[in-house]
Structures are given as C-alpha cells and as structure tokens.
Amino acid sequence: MSRKLFIAGNWKMNSSAASSVEVAAGMASELGAIDAVDMAICPPFVYIPGVVEAFKGSNIGVGAQNMYFEDNGAFTGEISGQMLKDIGCRYVILGHSERRHVLGETDALINTKVTKALADELEIMFCVGELLDERKADQTTAVVTRQITEGLKNISREAMSSITIAYEPVWAIGTGETATPDQAQDVHATIRGLVGQLYDAEIADAVRIQYGGSVKPSNAAELLGCPDVDGALVGGASMTVADFAGIVNSVL
Ligand code: 13P
Numbered sequence: 001m002s003r004k005l006f007i008a009g010n011w012k013m014n015s016s017a018a019s020s021v022e023v024a025a026g027m028a029s030e031l032g033a034i035d036a037v038d039m040a041i042c043p044p045f046v047y048i049p050g051v052v053e054a055f056k057g058s059n060i061g062v063g064a065q066n067m068y069f070e071d072n073g074a075f076t077g078e079i080s081g082q083m084l085k086d087i088g089c090r091y092v093i094l095g096h097s098e099r100r101h102v103l104g105e106t107d108a109l110i111n112t113k114v115t116k117a118l119a120d121e122l123e124i125m126f127c128v129g130e131l132l133d134e135r136k137a138d139q140t141t142a143v144v145t146r147q148i149t150e151g152l153k154n155i156s157r158e159a160m161s162s163i164t165i166a167y168e169p170v171w172a173i174g175t176g177e178t179a180t181p182d183q184a185q186d187v188h189a190t191i192r193g194l195v196g197q198l199y200d201a202e203i204a205d206a207v208r209i210q211y212g213g214s215v216k217p218s219n220a221a222e223l224l225g226c227p228d229v230d231g232a233l234v235g236g237a238s239m240t241v242a243d244f245a246g247i248v249n250s251v252l
Pocket of ligand 1: 172175215236
C-alpha cells in the first residue's frame with residue numbers, strides 16, 4: 001500500500017497573536033493548494049482560532065498540542081477535545097516527549113487521552129521515542145514497544161485509521177542532531193512490525209508513522225524517502241513559511 005505522506009508542524013510554546021496569523025497566511029498561500037501530501041499545523045491553544053481562519057479554504061489542517069480527557073467541569077487550566085473540535089481542530093498531538101518528560105505524563109494518562117480523543121472524533125498524532133540514555137543502553141525497541149502497547153491499550157482496529165504514530169527520538173528533538181535515515185527506518189520498521197502484532201498486517205500496512213527530531217529542508221527528502229517513514233512532525237522548522245514549505249516541497 002502506498003501511504004500518503006503527512007507533514008505536520010508543532011509550534012510548541014512559541015509564536016504570538018500577530019506572527020501566528022502572518023505565518024499561517026503565508027503557508028496557506030504558498031502550500032494551501034497542495035493535495036499530494038497531508039499537512040497540519042499545531043499552534044499553542046490560544047492562537048488556534050486565528051490559524052483556523054487563515055487556513056480556511058486551504059488544504060492545511062489545524063491541530064492542538066494536547067488535551068484533557070474530560071468534556072468540561074472543574075479542571076482549572078485544562079482544554080477538552082470537544083472544545084478543540086468546537087474551534088475547528090481536526091488533529092491533536094498526544095504523548096509528546098515534552099508532555100512525558102517535562103510535564104510528567106504517564107503511558108496510562110496518554111492512553112486515557114487517546115481513548116477520549118477518538119471518542120471526540122479527533123485525529124491523533126501519537127508520539128513515542130527514547131531518551132539518549134535509553135538508546136545508548138540499547139533500550140530503544142523496549143521503550144517504544146512499551147509506549148505503543150500501553151498508549152494504544154484497548155484501542156480498536158477501526159480506530160487505528162484515526163491514529164498517526166510519530167517516532168521522535170528525544171535526543172534528536174530541538175538539538176540539531178537528526179536520526180540518520182537508517183536509524184529512523186530501523187525504528188519505524190520495528191514500530192510497524194509491532195502494530196502488526198497488536199493488530200494485523202492490514203493495519204500495520206496502513207498506519208502512517210511520522211519521524212520527528214530536527215527535520216529541516218536539507219534532510220527531509222532523505223528521511224521521508226525511507227520506506228517506513230510516512231511523514232514528519234516538525235518543530236523549529238515549522239515556525240517559518242520558508243522552512244516548512246522547503247520541507248513540503250522537498251518531497252513533491
Ligand atoms: P524539532 O523539529 O525542533 O527538533 O522538534 C521536533 C518535535 O518535537 C516535533 O514535535
């Protein structure tokens with residue numbers, strides 16, 4: 001099966017009211033008509049409405065970087081999946097390494113959020129990836145296996161069509177150090193094999209697996225040329241029109 005590439009930007013806790021709209025408008029005019037790859041941008045919550053407006057009529061979707069697993073109520077500071085749908089989000093990133101390692105999210109919490117996001121009919125970019133120490137200790141397969149097995153616990157085979165897995169080795173995030181295409185391909189193939197064990201060959205063949213970690217225009221084509229790399233989750237290089245367009249254009 002040939003899987004359509006999915007290139008998404010994660011702006012993390014960056015941008016401003018003015019620049020979020022300006023950058024999104026630039027992306028809409030430069031990339032908005034492209035149909036050959038799927039594209040999305042995930043701004044900070046507060047800038048989502050402006051970006052949704054700027055992307056209206058374009059092929060670029062909008063996602064959030066996190067959500068809570070209740071619809072509403074006494075959860076000060078949290079944002080629900082229904083609220084995200086309400087303001088025009090199609091996607092949500094869950095299990096990002098910064099949520100895991102800086103904000104303390106566990107596999108069990110991430111699984112609860114994945115379950116709720118599916119009920120809310122959001123499409124999920126579900127992130128996994130090992131720390132540098134874990135890679136050095138040859139624990140990469142064990143770590144991503146645990147993260148996927150726990151994070152997708154009780155998720156049905158049908159629901160897998162709403163899930164993209166993002167492999168983001170933590171040592172490559174924001175460091176300028178990218179996994180080599182061989183390193184990425186190796187883990188992506190392992191992940192696809194695992195999905196085959198947890199589900200079946202058809203689901204494994206269909207699931208898209210993005211690579212994330214210092215993706216930029218100069219390395220995107222090589223990484224996305226790997227057989228099991230089906231897109232990218234881009235941090236720093238998704239903050240400007242030129243870099244994000246450079247990544248998208250490099251695979252067209
Ligand atoms: P960088 O592309 O800045 O390394 O960030 C990757 C990432 O964490 C995307 O979610």
